[in-house]
Amino acid sequence: MINESLVQLGGRLRTREVSSVELTTAFLERIARLNPVLNAFITVDRERTLAQAREADARLGRGEGGPLTGIPVAHKDIFCARGWRTTCGSRMLSNFVSPYDAHVVERLAGAGAVCLGKTNMDEFAMGSSNETSHFGPVKNPWNTAMVSGGSSGGSAAAVAARLAPGATGTDTGGSIRQPAALCGLTGLKPTYGVVSRYGMIAFASSLDQGGPMARSAQDCALLLNSMSGFDPRDSTSLERPAEDYSRGVDAARDPDRPLVGLTVGLPKEFFGPGMDADVAAAVEAAIAEVRRLGAQTVDIGLPNMELSIPVYYVLAPAEASSNLSRFDGVRYGHRSAQFDDLMDMYCRTRAEGFGDEVKRRILIGTYVLSHGYYDAYYLQAQKLRRLIAQDFVAAFRHCDVIMGPTSPTVAFALGARSADPVQMYLSDIYTIAVNLAGLPGMSIPCGFGGHGLPVGLQIIGNYFDEARMIEVAHRYQQVTDWHLRAPAL
Amino acid sequence: MSLSPEQVRNIARLARIAITDAEAATVRDQLNGILGLIERMQAVDTSGIAPMAHAQDLSQRLRDDRVTESDRHEAFQSVAPEVEAGLYLVPRVME
Numbered sequence: 001m002i003n004e005s006l007v008q009l010g011g012r013l014r015t016r017e018v019s020s021v022e023l024t025t026a027f028l029e030r031i032a033r034l035n036p037v038l039n040a041f042i043t044v045d046r047e048r049t050l051a052q053a054r055e056a057d058a059r060l061g062r063g064e065g066g067p068l069t070g071i072p073v074a075h076k077d078i079f080c081a082r083g084w085r086t087t088c089g090s091r092m093l094s095n096f097v098s099p100y101d102a103h104v105v106e107r108l109a110g111a112g113a114v115c116l117g118k119t120n121m122d123e124f125a126m127g128s129s130n131e132t133s134h135f136g137p138v139k140n141p142w143n144t145a146m147v148s149g150g151s152s153g154g155s156a157a158a159v160a161a162r163l164a165p166g167a168t169g170t171d172t173g174g175s176i177r178q179p180a181a182l183c184g185l186t187g188l189k190p191t192y193g194v195v196s197r198y199g200m201i202a203f204a205s206s207l208d209q210g211g212p213m214a215r216s217a218q219d220c221a222l223l224l225n226s227m228s229g230f231d232p233r234d235s236t237s238l239e240r241p242a243e244d245y246s247r248g249v250d251a252a253r254d255p256d257r258p259l260v261g262l263t264v265g266l267p268k269e270f271f272g273p274g275m276d277a278d279v280a281a282a283v284e285a286a287i288a289e290v291r292r293l294g295a296q297t298v299d300i301g302l303p304n305m306e307l308s309i310p311v312y313y314v315l316a317p318a319e320a321s322s323n324l325s326r327f328d329g330v331r332y333g334h335r336s337a338q339f340d341d342l343m344d345m346y347c348r349t350r351a352e353g354f355g356d357e358v359k360r361r362i363l364i365g366t367y368v369l370s371h372g373y374y375d376a377y378y379l380q381a382q383k384l385r386r387l388i389a390q391d392f393v394a395a396f397r398h399c400d401v402i403m404g405p406t407s408p409t410v411a412f413a414l415g416a417r418s419a420d421p422v423q424m425y426l427s428d429i430y431t432i433a434v435n436l437a438g439l440p441g442m443s444i445p446c447g448f449g450g451h452g453l454p455v456g457l458q459i460i461g462n463y464f465d466e467a468r469m470i471e472v473a474h475r476y477q478q479v480t481d482w483h484l485r486a487p488a489l
Numbered sequence: 490m491s492l493s494p495e496q497v498r499n500i501a502r503l504a505r506i507a508i509t510d511a512e513a514a515t516v517r518d519q520l521n522g523i524l525g526l527i528e529r530m531q532a533v534d535t536s537g538i539a540p541m542a543h544a545q546d547l548s549q550r551l552r553d554d555r556v557t558e559s560d561r562h563e564a565f566q567s568v569a570p571e572v573e574a575g576l577y578l579v580p581r582v583m584e
Binding site: 095096097099191192193206207232235236238306307309310311313314321325328329330331332333334335339340341342343344345346347348350351354359360362363364366367368370376377379380381382383384385386387389420421422425436437438439 | 500502503508527529531545550561567568577
């Protein structure tokens, strides 16, 4: 049962072949057994979870179940959930019990999904390996000496290890797609504005976007159907008609060549010397498979992509330095036990409550926004952001989706990059530009590289073209089984 | 562009983060590494390019001026470090 898709599990629940309490208990037992090894969850609350499962069973008993009713789903610990400790991976919020629900949490609960627990993450989502978490790193289920990727590393490891059939994540510079690639699952970052940021603890507000993480594209569509939608409490939430993201999955196509008519853009910047040979081999094989399914490929260029890392490391820290000023030891979270005066209270509270990576980014952000440097850094980065976004607009005149690697390497060893922040930042070279442009992107498993570690294929769509991306991923997943492989645990 | 120890202490003060003199040296090296990465941006001529603040060109929505929230100050203050009579307590700022 733990290997079944959300679609299959939903069917079993609605026919009452299995109850939500039974299904949820099966996952809680796996969490109890395997979380001590993987560290994928920060908070598990068995009673609270089972109470939700009993409610879902009552709803199913009345014949009122929808596609997600009774399905257990894990939430990244960046999403506020009423009555749940919500830490954002930080000492600063290690005692914070949220008095309200994030929109995403509310929507999934409204659909009858059961909250399985809160997953580990890089502190305030700042990291690419889950090693900046105050609660310790997540271990990669395929090899526990390796990182899970980050920042949604706990959600990725939980889904890969069958501790949860689906999970939520957030993606500011690749934090859904990169851990999905490194742990071998399917993760989707929607177009900016499709999923409400209300109750999602802010890192870089013009880039942050929540999205689903599951084993297949079809399951991601099911979760996104519920997570998306207009929310007046997020000023950048988009008012658009509701969409069925599964519609492409359900569409009738030529079974042998379902992708006829699709043009896939291959940016030369994605296939340069930065990518490891094992990753390149798996990605190229995936593209050959996509061609075999009827798609055409075309070479494209994203000439400003190499600037995306410097631009991101100005804009994201600048926004973070502003967002994280709210953690001052007054209204919630940690407060230092000893201080001389108000200023000293702020400074000690923040020195104790934040870890090194978060402090570095706040300091960089403070510097680039400070008097005399604003034009050279922040304004210049905003101008380059437009050039990067325009590259995609031009590219999408020649193709329907873009494909390439998600990460230049497979999962690296724990500790291998933690001493050098700049080295770590370069892990996100293929994902960051998508956030800067506000486009949707996903990562799907496409093979294995060195040490038997998963490789991810990145699919980038045009604005609001999630349904097409999902369909392309689904057609590939119908003829391959990479997404069904499970780590031996 | 390279930061001096004095600049690092000033930035930390602006950011309200206490750092010791021993930490300042390491922090300075790391920040200089990151600034080195960022520096590549400066080589690009961006004259005439409009800055892009956001992925979507949105204007702010307006809403009717009516009460939509209930008073939940007790729930919100239950997570505060120090509260008295509905007020957040901080160290005295005026004698």
